[in-house]
């Protein structure tokens with residue numbers, strides 16, 4: 478199925494990856510050096526050491542599925558073995574023994590395979606991913622946004638089963654507990670200091686590029702009431718064409734040689750946000766083609782990349798299949814929908830909240846002890862995002878019925894609640910049980926979680942003025 482150009486590019490890629498792998502290995506001192514893996518001889522000699530064979534043989538009894546997946550993978554074809562990914566230095570926080578390494582003091586293993594390990598052989602993907610919001614999400618959540626949920630609004634088990642399963646857990650101390658492991662969230666904090674997890678998208682042990690290109694891959698996290706990109710995609714014409722025709726498409730083409738029309742007829746998430754199409758190179762920084770930060774409450778343009786250059790890149794994706802007028806008009810329509818959301822809904826709602834806080838009619842703890850605070854949150858976080866993302870990605874049902882329609886309906890409720898607060902002279906704070914748990918450091922979290930203590934006594938009574 479791979480065309481001649483694809484084949485040539487693929488061979489070039491493999492050579493480049495192998496060279497990177499060899500370089501990574503040659504930088505390593507075999508046993509006690511600074512880097513944990515010693516793949517060089519293996520790759521060059523194309524043979525396996527006894528030790529490497531032992532891993533495969535024993536584990537094919539322990540986890541036959543994993544070894545079978547590995548056998549089908551590009552890694553097995555290139556003689557990248559279990560040890561290349563799972564070897565640890567004795568001094569690593571996560572170093573451990575398994576039955577196969579007991580009694581071999583020079584060999585330690587770890588179940589954690591961080592992006593830094595992958596990046597030794599895939600440096601470009603590693604660097605791009607590290608720059609992305611995917612890898613940086615822990616810092617974004619805790620330092621930039623100071624997300625109130627992480628400041629004591631919910632507890633450890635709620636975070637472990639929810640937030641951190643998508644965003645990534647903290648395993649930086651190398652101790653794997655029921656709360657933090659297993660976890661393949663995009664921004665996991667790893668013991669070696671690297672961030673994220675490549676297997677958020679490239680499931681082990683197949684590392685199949687075809688799987689990564691399909692929308693179901695992204696949909697595991699990009700779904701639900703607050704970022705329903707998956708639902709939007711599958712309701713869009715692009716998604717419908719994918720569903721109808723994907724069996725006839727070629728998802729295996731080499732990177733940068735996956736060609737619209739020849740290999741696929743409608744774009745997937747990866748095609749628009751990551752793949753190398755036309756003059757665009759593949760990118761592992763999913764922010765590179767965005768003009769807006771539509772996840773935020775207010776109207777903000779891309780903070781990580783030049784917004785206009787990013788927009789040009791996205792339009793370049795579209796014109797692989799559409800005319801420039803079609804593409805540019807559609808994207809300009811999205812900009813107008815952003816303005817509509819910002820001017821007509823977010824600005825007045827925010828002004829109302831600012832006023833209630835300034836008059837001390839609501840408790841100072843910024844959110845979620847009073848009903849109006851939930852309604853305000855959902856205005857921007859749920860229906861406000863749905864309206865914007867439906868407009869961005871050809872999902873009219875989300876732009877209107879789950880989006881602007883709901884914004885109008887809840888804006889109505891919001892105004893009534895605000896009037897009631899003003900009439901009563903106070904809100905009705907309620908302490909929701911189950912908050913707390915291990916929170917951010919006091920410096921990052923002030924005034925939480927101590928702030929919750931007084932609320933406990935405020936069940937349904939006026940806030941202190």
Ligand code: HEC
Pocket residue numbers: 532533536540543544547552557558559560561562563588589590591660661674676681682
């Ligand atoms: C290309 C790198 C790579 C290679 C090669 C590789 N693994 Fe893994 N393995 C991973 C990653 C990534 C994970 C998931 C860990 C994580 O999220 O950090 C994993 C997880 C595992 C787990 C625990 C996961 C579970 O579902 O229980 C076992 C066991 C394992 N690997 C065994 C093996 C064996 C045996 C081989 C050789 C046949 C092998 N691995 C080869 C990258 C690799």
Ligand code: HEC
Pocket residue numbers: 528529531532533535536539559560563564575576577578584586587588
């Ligand atoms: C004699 C059989 C045997 C051999 C040889 C062997 N292993 Fe294991 N390995 C196991 C068993 C059994 C476990 C599960 C141990 C446990 O968790 O109690 C395990 C656990 C692991 C885990 C951790 C899985 C987890 O989720 O904690 C990794 C990674 C791993 N082995 C990699 C390797 C590598 C790499 C080699 C080659 C150096 C190797 N194993 C050789 C039997 C073996």
Ligand code: HEC
Pocket residue numbers: 490491494495498516551552555557561562590591594595596597598599675676679684685686731732
């Ligand atoms: C020791 C070097 C080495 C390590 C470590 C390694 N890889 Fe690879 N990887 C390779 C080689 C060599 C290939 C085959 C080259 C090719 O097909 O482009 C490959 C291929 C791939 C492919 C398929 C590319 C394609 O074009 O089909 C993916 C995806 C991938 N690796 C992801 C990972 C991830 C994720 C990790 C870490 C969990 C990892 N690799 C760790 C060397 C490595």
Ligand code: HEC
Pocket residue numbers: 610617618622624626627631636639640641642643644697698699700701704771772773
């Ligand atoms: C189902 C997976 C999933 C869960 C569960 C989840 N998130 Fe998210 N979160 C996402 C995705 C996907 C985005 C990106 C939305 C976008 O850009 O449109 C996101 C965006 C965010 C952002 C905005 C980041 C920015 O750059 O502005 C924050 C903060 C956040 N989430 C925090 C949390 C917290 C805290 C929780 C738990 C209370 C949580 N998330 C639960 C997937 C999830």
Ligand code: HEC
Pocket residue numbers: 592595596599602603606611663674675676677678679686689690731732733735747748751752753759761
């Ligand atoms: C957000 C999902 C996602 C994450 C996270 C991710 N990848 Fe990928 N990766 C993809 C997609 C999609 C492709 C296919 C791009 C295309 O169409 O050519 C890909 C392609 C690749 C390839 C093939 C060569 C190329 O660059 O196209 C390699 C190698 C690879 N990824 C390695 C990694 C490594 C290493 C990491 C972690 C540092 C990683 N990926 C993290 C989605 C992801």
Ligand code: HEC
Pocket residue numbers: 609610611613614615617618642643644661662663677678689694695696697698699746747750751763764765767770781
């Ligand atoms: C394991 C969960 C997970 C998977 C899988 C995942 N994402 Fe994300 N994605 C997130 C989270 C969490 C964020 C929000 C990060 C932040 O802003 O803090 C995000 C943010 C984004 C953003 C916004 C980036 C920005 O700079 O504003 C885009 C675009 C995106 N993802 C696209 C994709 C695509 C395309 C795929 C599949 C190829 C994918 N994601 C797979 C969890 C995931």
Ligand code: HEC
Pocket residue numbers: 692695696699704706707708710715744745746747749750766767768769770771772773788791866869870
């Ligand atoms: C036809 C191309 C296309 C497809 C297919 C597509 N997107 Fe998008 N996506 C866009 C455009 C255009 C935007 C708005 C970009 C901007 O800010 O100018 C966008 C915005 C986003 C955002 C919001 C980023 C932000 O501002 O916070 C996320 C997240 C995202 N897409 C993820 C996905 C996921 C996941 C899928 C698949 C389920 C997908 N996209 C499918 C074109 C596409």
Ligand code: HEC
Pocket residue numbers: 713714715718737738741742743744748749791792794795796797798799803804807808871
């Ligand atoms: C791989 C090719 C391909 C790419 C890339 C692509 N599209 Fe499409 N798009 C299609 C096809 C095919 C259709 C169906 C055309 C038809 O019915 O005539 C379509 C339909 C549409 C529609 C009509 C939706 C409807 O509900 O009627 C819009 C709008 C659209 N695309 C916008 C875009 C935008 C904007 C981009 C870039 C962000 C883009 N497309 C990228 C192939 C593509």
